[in-house]
Amino acid sequence: MTDRAEDAPVAGHEETPVAANPVQAAQPQNVSHGSRSQWLDVWDQFRTHKGALAGAGFFVFILLAVTLGPYLWIYDPTYIDIRARNTGISLAHPLGADQLGRDMLARMIAGGRTSVSVGVTAMALALFLGTLIGVLAGYFRKLDGPLMRFTDLFLALPLLPLLLVMVLLFRETLSANFGPETGIFLLIVVGIGVTSWMPTARIVRGDVLALKEREFVLAARSIGTPDRRMITRHILPNVLSPIMVSATLGIANAIITESALSFLGLGFPPDYPTWGRLLYDATDYLQQYPERVIWPGAAISLTVLSVNYIGDGLRDALDPRIRGR
C-alpha cells in the first residue's frame, strides 16, 4: 500500500514533461511503467473492491487475534474457575465464562487457532494435490484420461458421510500413535484435504491445456527446455491466479467442514476447543445462555464470509480483462 502511495505522485510529476516535449519525455514515463510490477496492478484492482478489502482486513485481524491473542489475554482456556461458571459479560471475562467457569475469550482464541490452522493446512494439502493432479493431467496427454476419471470418481463420492466414517474409524489408531491432539489434527486435515482437491484439479487442468498451445510454450520447447523446468518455470506461474482463488475458497470450505465435524461430535476431543466444538457444547445451554452460541458461530461465519469476499476480489483483480477497466 505504501509503495503505491509513493509511486503515484512520481508518476504524476513525470507526466508534465510528456505534454511539453512528447518525443523526449516518453522515455521516463515508460521506465516508470516498466517498474510497476504485475502484483501492484493486482493490488490496485483489489483495492477497488470494497468487500474484498474489508474481508482482507477482517481476516488479518482474525489471524493476528489467534496468533498474538494468547500473549495479550493470558488466561488458560482449560483453567476451571468453578465460581465464575455461567457468568455473563464482565470485566474479568469479556465474553463470559462457560458451564465449568472457563473463560470464553481465551477459549475463542484457542479455538480460532485450531480452526484457522486446520483451514490453512487442509487448504494447502488440497491445493497441492489439486495442482499436482491438474498439471499432470493437463501436461501429459497419457495421464489425462486416467487422472480425470479418478477425479470424476472422487467427485461422485459422498464426501461428508465418508469423512465422518474416516474420522470415526481411524481416530483411535492415530490418537494412539501421535497423541490425541496431533492425531486428530492430522486425521482431520488429511481427511478434508483428500476430499476437496477435485475442483482445483479440474480448473488447473483446463488452464494447463490452454497454456500448452500458446507460443511461449512452443518457444521454450524449441530451445530444449526439459518437462520439469517447463512446468515449474512456464506453466505453474501462469496458473497461479486460479490456484489463488481456489485457495481462498479452500480455506472457507475447510473451516466449515472442520466445524461441521466438531458440531456432529466427531471432531476434536471435548477439552480441545475449536469454534465448531464450542458451538456444539453451547447448544446444550441454548435456552439459558444463547450468547455462547453466538460467539463461535459468528466467528465461523464472519471468517468464512471474509475469506469468500477476498476470493471474490482476487478473482476480479487477477483477471487482466477486468483489471484494465
Added chain:
Amino acid sequence: MLTFTLRRVLISIPTLLVIAFAIFMLLELAPGDPTAQLPLTIPPEVREQIRQSLGLGEPLPVRFGKWLIQFFWVEPLHIINGIFGTDFAEGAQRVLSWQTRSPVMDIVWQRMPQTLWVVGMSYIVGVAIALPIGIYSAYKQYSVFDQAGTFVSMIGYSVPPFFSGVLVIVIFSVKLGWFPSIYDTTHVVNDWDSFVVQLRQMIMPVMVLALQTTAQISRFMRASMLDNLGQDYVRTARAKGMSERSVVLRHTLRNSMIPVVTVIALGVPGIFGGAIITEQVFKVNGIGQLLITAIQANDLPMVQTLTFIFAILIVLFNLIADVLYGVLDPRIRYD
C-alpha cells in the same frame, strides 16, 4: 439422444461398482471388532460363532460379492414385494443392521419420508425463491436490489447450517416462541389444526436449508441471465418492438434456464449431505440422523448401505443433469 443416454448409463455402472468397492475397503481397513462391546465372559468359540452370524470371517472378495448381491438383487426384490405383494426372494439373506438385527433397508424406508419432506420441501422452496431473485437482479444489474441479493447470497454461502439453524432456534423458538425447536416425526396430519402444527414445525428446518439453496441457485440464475441479456437475439427481439415482459420472460429466460436446470439437478445430492447437519440441529429422525447414530454405534452394514445410497444419488443426479442438458440444448449432444 438415446445412444448418448445409454452410454452415460453404462459409464455410471462401473463408477458405482468402484465406489462400492472403495467404501467397502475403507470400512474393511478400519480397526475395531463388532464383538468388542460384548461381555468378556463369552467364550472364544461362541464369540467366533457370533462373528460368523454377523457375516464376518469369510474371505474379503466373498463378502464383497455377497453384499453386492444383497444390495442389488435381494433388496430390490423386497421393494417389489412391498409394492405388489409378491413373495420373491423370501428367506434370502438381507443386509442386516448390527444395532437392531433388522434389515437395513426397512429402517431406511421408515426414515426416508421425514428426510424427503424436509429436504425436498426446502429444495423446492429454495429454488422457487432463487429464480425470481436471480432474474430480477440480472435485469437490474448493479441496482440496490442486485447488491442486496449478492450480499444475502454471500451470507447464505458463508453461514453454515449448524449456525443458522441454532440462530433461528434462539430467535424464533427461545425468544419469540413462535415455532417448536424440535421436529416431531410422530405427528400425524389428519385435519386443519394438525396441518398447521406440521407447517409450524417444518418452517425453520426448511428455511435454513433453503437459504443455502437460494444462495447458490440465485447466483447461477443471475450469471446465466446476464450472459443472455447481452446477446444479439435479445436486441433483435427488442427491436421488433416486443414488450419487455416477453423479451425477458420468454426469450431470455428460456435460454438462461438451460445451465440453471442442470445446476438444480446437480444440487439435489448435496442437499442430502446438508440434511445430515440440519437434521441433527432440529432433531429430525431422518436418514442423516440415522447415519450419525449408526456411525456412533459402529454399525458398519448400516453405514455402508447409507453411504452407498448417497453415492447412488450423486451418480444418478449427475446422469440426470447430463441427459437434461442434452435434451434442453441440442448443440451439446455427443452422438
